[in-house]
Structures are given as C-alpha cells and as structure tokens.
Amino acid sequence: MSEIVQSEPFVMNIGPQHPSTHGVFRVKATVDGERVIDAEMVIGYLHRSMEKLAEERTYTQNIPFTDRTDYLSSMSNNLGYCLAVEKLAGIEVPPRGQAIRVIMAELQRLASHCMGAGAFANDTGAWQTPIMWFMREREKILDIFEMTSGARLTCNYMRIGGVAFELPEGFEEEVRALIGPLRQTIADGEGLLSGNEIFLARARNVAVIPPDMAVNASLSGPMLRGSGVAWDIRKADPYCGYEQYDFDIPIGYQGDAYDRFIVRLEEMRQSLRIVEQALDGLPGGPHSTEVPLALRPPAGEAYARIESPRGELGYYLVSDEGPSPHRFHIRPPSLINLSVLKEMTVGGSIADAIVALGSIDIVVGEIDR
Amino acid sequence: MDNLATDHWYDFRDLANLSRVILEGIDKVAPYELAYIVAPIIGFVAAFVIFVLPSQLFVGVYGERRIIGRIQSRRGPNRVGPFGLLQPVADALKLLQKEALTPKVADRTLMWAAPVFFVAPAVLLFAVIPFGPRMVFADVPAGLIFFIAVSGLPVLAAFIAGWSSNNKYSLYGAMRIVAMSVSYEVPLVLMLLCVVVFTNTMSLPGIVWFQKDVDLWLIFMQPLAFVVYFIAVSAELNRTPTDIAEAESEIVAGYLTEYSGMKWGLFYGMDIGYALAASAFAATIFLGGWSMWGLEQWVPPWVIFIAKTHLFYMVFIWTRGTLPRLRIDQLMGFAWKFLLPLAVVNLFLVSLERLWWSESDLGGGIVFVIAAINVPVSAVAVYLWARFLGYKPERVPTRPRLAREAGGYVPLEEPVIGGGK
Amino acid sequence: MTRWWTGEELGEAAERLVPGSVSHTTETACVLKAEHALEALRALRDDPDTNFQHLSNLCGVDQWDRFEVVYHLQSLERNQMACAKVEAHDRENASVASVVDIWQGAWIQESETYDLFGIEFEGHPNLQRILLWDGYPGHPLRKDFLAMPGGLQPGLNEFAGTSAKPEPPVRPVT
Numbered sequence: 001m002s003e004i005v006q007s008e009p010f011v012m013n014i015g016p017q018h019p020s021t022h023g024v025f026r027v028k029a030t031v032d033g034e035r036v037i038d039a040e041m042v043i044g045y046l047h048r049s050m051e052k053l054a055e056e057r058t059y060t061q062n063i064p065f066t067d068r069t070d071y072l073s074s075m076s077n078n079l080g081y082c083l084a085v086e087k088l089a090g091i092e093v094p095p096r097g098q099a100i101r102v103i104m105a106e107l108q109r110l111a112s113h114c115m116g117a118g119a120f121a122n123d124t125g126a127w128q129t130p131i132m133w134f135m136r137e138r139e140k141i142l143d144i145f146e147m148t149s150g151a152r153l154t155c156n157y158m159r160i161g162g163v164a165f166e167l168p169e170g171f172e173e174e175v176r177a178l179i180g181p182l183r184q185t186i187a188d189g190e191g192l193l194s195g196n197e198i199f200l201a202r203a204r205n206v207a208v209i210p211p212d213m214a215v216n217a218s219l220s221g222p223m224l225r226g227s228g229v230a231w232d233i234r235k236a237d238p239y240c241g242y243e244q245y246d247f248d249i250p251i252g253y254q255g256d257a258y259d260r261f262i263v264r265l266e267e268m269r270q271s272l273r274i275v276e277q278a279l280d281g282l283p284g285g286p287h288s289t290e291v292p293l294a295l296r297p298p299a300g301e302a303y304a305r306i307e308s309p310r311g312e313l314g315y316y317l318v319s320d321e322g323p324s325p326h327r328f329h330i331r332p333p334s335l336i337n338l339s340v341l342k343e344m345t346v347g348g349s350i351a352d353a354i355v356a357l358g359s360i361d362i363v364v365g366e367i368d369r
Numbered sequence: 370m371d372n373l374a375t376d377h378w379y380d381f382r383d384l385a386n387l388s389r390v391i392l393e394g395i396d397k398v399a400p401y402e403l404a405y406i407v408a409p410i411i412g413f414v415a416a417f418v419i420f421v422l423p424s425q426l427f428v429g430v431y432g433e434r435r436i437i438g439r440i441q442s443r444r445g446p447n448r449v450g451p452f453g454l455l456q457p458v459a460d461a462l463k464l465l466q467k468e469a470l471t472p473k474v475a476d477r478t479l480m481w482a483a484p485v486f487f488v489a490p491a492v493l494l495f496a497v498i499p500f501g502p503r504m505v506f507a508d509v510p511a512g513l514i515f516f517i518a519v520s521g522l523p524v525l526a527a528f529i530a531g532w533s534s535n536n537k538y539s540l541y542g543a544m545r546i547v548a549m550s551v552s553y554e555v556p557l558v559l560m561l562l563c564v565v566v567f568t569n570t571m572s573l574p575g576i577v578w579f580q581k582d583v584d585l586w587l588i589f590m591q592p593l594a595f596v597v598y599f600i601a602v603s604a605e606l607n608r609t610p611t612d613i614a615e616a617e618s619e620i621v622a623g624y625l626t627e628y629s630g631m632k633w634g635l636f637y638g639m640d641i642g643y644a645l646a647a648s649a650f651a652a653t654i655f656l657g658g659w660s661m662w663g664l665e666q667w668v669p670p671w672v673i674f675i676a677k678t679h680l681f682y683m684v685f686i687w688t689r690g691t692l693p694r695l696r697i698d699q700l701m702g703f704a705w706k707f708l709l710p711l712a713v714v715n716l717f718l719v720s721l722e723r724l725w726w727s728e729s730d731l732g733g734g735i736v737f738v739i740a741a742i743n744v745p746v747s748a749v750a751v752y753l754w755a756r757f758l759g760y761k762p763e764r765v766p767t768r769p770r771l772a773r774e775a776g777g778y779v780p781l782e783e784p785v786i787g788g789g790k
Numbered sequence: 791m792t793r794w795w796t797g798e799e800l801g802e803a804a805e806r807l808v809p810g811s812v813s814h815t816t817e818t819a820c821v822l823k824a825e826h827a828l829e830a831l832r833a834l835r836d837d838p839d840t841n842f843q844h845l846s847n848l849c850g851v852d853q854w855d856r857f858e859v860v861y862h863l864q865s866l867e868r869n870q871m872a873c874a875k876v877e878a879h880d881r882e883n884a885s886v887a888s889v890v891d892i893w894q895g896a897w898i899q900e901s902e903t904y905d906l907f908g909i910e911f912e913g914h915p916n917l918q919r920i921l922l923w924d925g926y927p928g929h930p931l932r933k934d935f936l937a938m939p940g941g942l943q944p945g946l947n948e949f950a951g952t953s954a955k956p957e958p959p960v961r962p963v964t
Binding site for chain 2: 190
C-alpha cells in the first residue's frame with residue numbers, strides 16, 4: 001500500500017498574515033498531509049528595538065515604551081518597569097498608590113484574559129461567540145481605563161513612585177458595577193465551552209506540557225500553572241502589597257490546552273476577588289511620591305518581576321548613574337512561553353497546532369519588542 | 370385541499386392554479402408549443418421570487434447575521450434601510466464593485482468557472498422541492514435520487530476552486546471537502562434509503578402525501594434518520610461545527626482563500642442557498658412538507674413549508690453560533706465508525722417494520738406504534754454503540770485545582786483546597 | 791517572600807559545588823569563570839540546596855570593555871532567586887557556553903542575545919538571528935552601534951557596516 005500511496009512533506013506557512021497567529025507571526029510548519037512533522041517559528045516582524053531606544057531616554061520617558069510591548073496589558077507592563085526603577089533607585093510607594101496599582105493590574109489581567117480565553121475559543125472554532133461575550137466585558141474595563149488614564153490600550157498610567165493621577169470621580173462605582181456582569185460572563189463562557197464535548201475533544205490531551213518540562217523550559221504564568229505547578233509571583237514574591245489580599249493559585253491537572261483555558265478563567269475569578277478586596281480597603285493619602293524628573297539612580301542593577309497576564313514579566317535595568325538606563329531588558333513571557341511551540345505542535349495535526357498556539361496566548365508586540 | 374373551494378386562479382393557497390390558468394389561456398390563444406416555454410419560466414420565476422430570492426437575501430443573509438448577532442450579544446446589521454433590512458443588497462452591491470482578483474499562478478479558466486459550477490446546482494435543487502400540494506416545478510418520480518445526485522455537484526466545484534487557486538490553504542480546503550463529502554454521503558444515502566423503504570416512494574411530493582395521509586411526520590417515525598441527516602448534511606454543507614474545509618482559524622478560508630469580489634460572493638450566497646435547499650429537503654422529508662395537520666386548509670401551504678424550512682435553517686445558525694469545530698480525523702472517525710453502522714442497523718430495523726406493516730394489514734394507525742418503538746430504540750442504539758466503541762461519559766473537571774501557597778509541582782493525588790469538582 | 795541571594799551567597803554555593811568556578815562577586819551577582827560556567831550552573835541547578843531549576847531570565851549587557859551574560863536563576867520549590875554572570879572579554883569574537891542543555895528554555899533567549907549582541911553561544915542547537923534578518927549589519931544593542939543623533943550616549947554617527955568602522959569609544963566602568 002505504501003508503495004502506491006506516497007505522501008511528501010511540504011512546508012506550510014501559518015502566518016505572517018493568518019487569522020490565528022494573533023499578530024504578525026509566522027510558523028513554518030512542515031506537514032505531511034494533516035500531520036505536523038516540524039514547526040519552526042519566525043518572529044521579528046514587529047521588532048522595534050525598544051531596548052536600544054530605551055537606552056537613549058530618561059527613566060520616565062521609557063514608561064510609554066512599556067505600553068507598547070504587550071499592548072493587551074499595558075498597565076502590567078508599566079507596573080513591572082516602575083517596580084524595577086523603584087527597586088533600582090530605592091523609592092517607596094505610598095499605600096494608596098500601591099492599592100491603585102493592584103486594582104489596575106488586576107483589571108488589566110481581566111481584560112487580557114478576556115481576550116486570551118476568547119481568542120482561544122475562536123481558535124478551536126467556536127466561531128466568534130465566546131470572544132464576543134468576553135470582548136463586551138473587556139470594553140467596560142477599557143472604558144474604566146479611559147476614565148482613569150485617558151487611554152484605552154496604551155494607558156501610561158503608572159509612574160515611578162506611584163501612579164500618574166488620582167482616581168476619577170465615580171471610579172469605585174464603575175468597577176463595582178463591572179464585577180457582577182463579569183462574573184456572569186465568566187460563568188457563561190465556562191458553561192458554553194468547558195463542558196462541551198466538541199471543545200473537550202479539541203482541547204483535552206492536546207499540546208501537553210509535563211510539569212518538569214514546563215519548569216525546565218522557563219515557562220511562566222498560566223502555561224506553568226496549567227501543568228500543575230503552583231507558582232504565582234503575586235504569592236511567591238509579593239509586590240505592591242499583594243500579601244494583604246486573599247486569593248488562590250489555580251493549577252491545572254495535566255498541562256494540556258484545556259487546563260490552560262480553565263486556569264485562565266479561574267484566574268479571572270481570583271482577580272475579581274482581589275479587586276473587590278482592594279476596593280474595600282482602599283487607603284487614603286497621596287497616590288504618588290515626589291520623584292525628581294531627571295532620575296539618576298545609583299550605579300547598580302535591578303531585576304523586578306511581576307505576574308503579568310501572560311506570565312513572569314521581568315525588567316532588568318542596569319544603571320551607570322546616568323539619567324537613562326545603561327541596559328534595559330524586558331523578560332517577555334510570551335516569547336519564552338512560545339519557545340516550546342515545537343514540542344507542543346510536532347506530532348499533532350494542523351488543527352492541534354492552532355489550538356496549541358492559541359493556548360499560549362501570545363502577544364506579538366511583546367515577542368518582538 | 371379537498372373540501373374547500375379550489376381550482377380557482379385566485380386561490381392563493383396554491384399558486385399552481387394560477388400558473389395552470391395562465392397556461393390554459395395561452396393554450397387557447399396561441400400555439401400549444403408556447404406553453405412549454407412559458408411553463409418553466411413561470412415555475413422558475415415563482416420558485417425564485419417566492420422562495421430563493423427573498424429567503425436567500427433577506428432571511429438567509431440578514432437573518433443569519435441578526436440571529437448570530439443576538440447570540441453573540443451584539444446588534445448585527447442595523448444601519449442600511451429599516452432595521453438593516455437592505456444590508457444584503459448593500460453587501461451584494463459592494464461585492465459587485467470589488468475587484469475579483471485572480472492570482473498569477475492560478476489556473477484562470479478553472480478559477481473563473483468554479484463559481485458558476487457552484488451556483489448552477491443550487492438553483493436546480495429547488496426544482497424538485499414541493500412547495501405546496503401541486504406547487505412542484507418538476508415532479509420527478511425519483512426526486513430523491515435527483516436531489517442526492519445534484520447536491521453532490523458543488524463539492525466538485527469547491528474542489529475545482531481549491532485546486533485552481535494554486536494555494537496551499539486552498540488545496541487543504543479542497544482535499545478536506547472531498548474527504549468529508551465522500552465520508553458523509555454514505556450514511557446520508559443510507560438514511561434516505563430508510564425513508565424510501567418506509568414510505569415506499571422516491572418522489573418528494575409522494576413522501577409528503579405519505580406523511581399527510583398517516584398524520585405523522587417522519588421525524589417521529591425515523592428519529593435516527595433525522596439526526597444522521599442533520600449531522601451529515603451539516604458536514605456536507607461546511608457548517609460549523611464541521612466546517613473544516615473553510616476552517617477560518619486553521620486554513621484561513623479553505624478553498625475560498627484566493628477568491629474575492631463577486632466570485633467569492635457567489636460562493637458565499639450559494640452556501641446559504643445550499644443550506645436552505647438542505648433545510649427545505651429536511652422539511653419535506655422529515656417535517657411533513659407543506660402539511661400541518663389540517664392547518665394547510667387555512668394557511669397557504671407554501672407559507673407553512675417556508676416556515677418549516679427556516680425553522681430548520683435556524684438550527685443551522687444556532688449550531689454555528691455556539692459550537693466549536695471538530696478536527697478532521699474526529700469527523701472522519703465519526704462518519705465511518707459511528708454513523709455508518711447505525712445507519713445500517715436502522716435500515717434493517719425499518720425494513721422489518723415495513724414488512725410487518727405490509728404483511729399484517731393493520732392500517733395506517735400502526736405508524737404511531739412504530740414511532741413509539743423507534744424513538745426509544747434509536748436512543749438505546751446510539752447509547753449502546755457509543756459504549757461499544759469505548760466512549761464513556763466522563764466527568765471532566767471544569768474548574769482547576771486551587772493552591773494556597775506558591776511552590777513547586779503539586780501532584781494530582783495531593784488534595785488541595787477547593788479542588789476541581 | 792522570595793529570598794534574593796546576594797552575590798556572596800551564590801559565590802559560596804558555587805565555590806562549594808565546583809571549586810574554583812567563581813571569578814568574583816558583586817553585591818547582587820556572582821561572576822562565574824567562563825570555563826567553569828557550564829559545570830557550575832548545572833551543579834547549581836541539581837544541588838538540593840540551591841535547586842535553581844527555573845532559568846528566569848537570560849540577557850546580555852554591554853559594559854564597554856566586556857560583555858556580561860546575566861542569568862537570573864530561580865528555585866520554585868525553595869522560592870529563592872540568584873543572579874549569576876559570565877563575562878566575555880573579546881569584543882570581536884565574544885563567546886560563551888550555551889546553557890540549553892541545562893535549561894531548555896534558554897535557547898530562545900540565547901538566540902535573541904546572539905542576535906542583538908553578537909555573543910556566540912557554543913553548543914547552541916540552532917543559533918541564528920531571530921528578530922533581525924540574516925546579514926543585518928551589526929548588533930544593535932552593542933554600545934558602539936548607531937545611537938540616536940544627539941542622544942544621551944553617543945554611539946556611531948553612521949550606520950554600522952556602511953563605512954569604515956570607527957573605534958568604539960571605550961569608557962571605563964566605575
């Protein structure tokens with residue numbers, strides 16, 4: 001039979017323009033029929049050399065760059081960078097500023113996971129419905145961001161030493177009005193997908209990452225937690241006073257695409273819990289400390305990391321006492337989570353490869369920077 | 370239609386009278402050959418005006434987009450015309466204006482021919498559909514065979530489209546649609562064979578009259594056939610959850626990747642045309658056609674028929690809006706391992722019942738007994754066959770485990786708080 | 791809370807596991823000797839006390855007279871973190887041993903460092919430019935690469951590779 005029917009592998013480009021690459025990103029997949037036998041990723045289409053640019057600007061001027069790395073979670077990126085500078089320069093943030101940062105970071109996580117979970121459902125073929133449900137809630141969060149910082153996506157709200165502005169009038173009511181419907185939407189999305197036989201058939205046992213491999217491959221965020229590793233930087237290395245809040249780390253069962261999806265949904269619930277607690281205990285006082293405009297931190301280096309929606313987002317800064325960083329490095333969780341793409345896709349079919357890619361929840365702006 | 374005044378041209382309940390009166394009038398004043406030319410024109414115009422055009426443009430496109438919009442908690446088209454009703458017209462005008470690109474490496478002739486090949490069968494399909502007691506354009510004795518044969522043609526057009534585009538995504542779409550069609554035609558035809566055996570006719574009006582005579586729709590007598598028909602036809606039509614030939618997230622648009630402008634518009638419009646034809650076919654065979662337990666005396670039967678068709682089509686839209694897509698190997702396995710044996714078993718069962726009915730001379734009431742037998746038997750057959758194939762309903766956790774503290778790997782056996790329920 | 795190791799502590803641990811592997815230590819980091827780096831990092835990963843199983847971050851730093859490759863090591867079970875460094879002094883043929891064998895996830899970060907700094911990683915399975923295209927002139931994150939005109943830290947005035955290469959301005963690091 002095999003002498004008569006012969007198949008020949010050929011290269012199929014998934015991307016750079018493809019509905020499922022979530023940006024300008026390419027997977028060079030060698031396929032044999034429907035089976036993927038090799039996958040190589042091609043990135044760099046969106047490379048803007050932010051790390052070089054940041055070496056020419058002052059510490060404060062670099063904050064807008066961080067918006068534009070992971071454009072789906074700009075607040076988290078602002079926060080990570082500001083934490084690194086504060087660590088480098090030894091700046092304390094007042095408690096109100098910290099609480100506002102926590103609220104913003106958690107709202108950003110909700111917005112980002114809305115997008116991530118919805119896009120994953122879209123990748124499995126649940127045509128637009130879950131993503132539309134989640135996008136509706138995300139719009140409300142973005143409205144709150146606009147109300148607070150004047151921008152929806154690139155918020156540029158955090159500052160070194162605190163946040164840029166005081167919270168606007170009616171902020172708390174808006175956020176509290178958001179929580180109930182968002183919980184309902186999460187439950188709806190879960191009801192639509194989590195118990196669905198077709199969804200289970202597509203996402204269960206697909207792109208399995210065993211826990212030892214997840215740790216060894218430096219994965220972080222929902223990718224690591226989906227494999228059953230209890231690791232959350234908010235718990236392990238609390239920043240901005242996360243130790244005051246009561247929340248749990250969701251962890252998956254076997255590390256497949258389905259586990260990563262349900263972990264994301266549960267993280268959204270936990271984020272809602274944190275937002276509620278932070279709103280209840282919002283302290284008074286100043287929202288920011290005075291920081292000199294031309295900040296010159298002492299020579300040295302600092303690595304600060306936060307739990308961004310995609311994983312461990314680290315900023316590594318080296319100062320040479322100048323007004324701008326000597327070295328500005330971003331540890332991009334999307335890029336490092338993507339490094340296991342080959343292990344996740346090879347051996348599966350093309351459809352599985354798409355599901356695997358969707359379960360990473362990449363943002364190409366952060367991969368290429 | 371027996372006890373009410375009929376046979377008048379103004380009896381709008383059956384528009385066949387009108388065309389008959391026109392034809393007889395022509396026959397009186399003109400050579401009779403003219404009637405042979407006018408009759409198909411009347412039939413075509415009637416079918417198109419009553420059914421294809423309004424359904425396809427306004428209910429097919431507009432309705433689908435509005436309903437999906439509601440499912441997705443957005444508004445859908447609401448800007449062009451009242452309630453956005455003119456949106457399909459605007460879409461068509463836009464598509465006509467757009468440039469129909471042809472790639473340099475594509476096979477120009479075949480790529481232009483494919484949409485035409487795709488459109489023609491969609492119009493042909495409506496020829497054998499009975500819209501009313503006498504409103505069938507071509508009362509072919511083997512209408513069912515005609516339908517199956519013609520509905521297999523668009524697959525060929527889709528394959529031509531995918532092959533001639535000279536694009537890898539298109540090729541994948543083309544290969545997938547052929548594989549799907551080959552797989553799902555088999556259970557589909559077997560299930561229709563069950564219907565033929567049971568009703569003892571291959572003519573579509575005959576099947577409707579059968580259902581009217583016994584006062585019971587075939588969906589109750591042949592539930593398994595109906596379910597298999599729905600699954601198989603949605604696979605052939607490329608509707609979600611089985612739209613792997615145009616799987617947007619995997620192979621961009623499948624065989625339509627390189628198409629643009631009205632060439633794409635023809636494919637898109639006729640996709641809905643095929644979906645409506647399949648719905649009309651389902652309404653004819655399984656939902657009693659134009660009959661509605663006497664209601665057809667008061668309401669024009671073609672209105673009942675169109676309502677049933679769109680009810681069925683609504684289910685298509687509903688599944689499209691809610692279900693994820695299956696993988697190709699899962700779909701193929703489902704067709705060959707699950708549907709095909711069930712179809713064979715059903716055919717055997719139906720043949721036995723038909724034999725019993727014709728031998729025992731029990732009259733028409735026996736169909737209620739048969740329905741009462743077939744509904745549970747079908748459910749049990751599905752369940753048993755699924756168990757035999759090794760499918761066990763398993764409780765998959767829908768919530769992850771929760772850990773209080775960060776640390777390393779948490780083994781599955783280790784109890785954590787609030788663990789997955 | 792994560793325990794952040796000082797350079798001293800990491801130096802002691804590395805010296806205990808692989809004697810003679812530490813070049814010197816700073817306040818935050820421990821600089822490993824290039825020839826022992828691979829061995830020491832592997833030992834740091836496998837030793838139950840250090841247990842640095844998770845390579846959090848890998849990046850390069852141009853310190854004008856040398857390149858540093860910075861490893862941020864992390865232990866998930868013991869919740870501790872440390873920073874190790876390896877230096878490459880040869881600017882033209884900078885080369886450091888690859889840690890892909892130790893941490894699988896390092897490959898993409900090493901590729902990025904190679905792309906942007908021009909540091910070769912020996913033993914890397916597939917070392918090629920990932921962000922920039924092949925044949926791109928120069929490595930952008932080097933300090934002697936083109937900087938913005940009037941920038942705070944002047945670099946080249948012309949695009950690297952387009953004319954005779956001027957000497958990199960070497961500035962001593964305090």
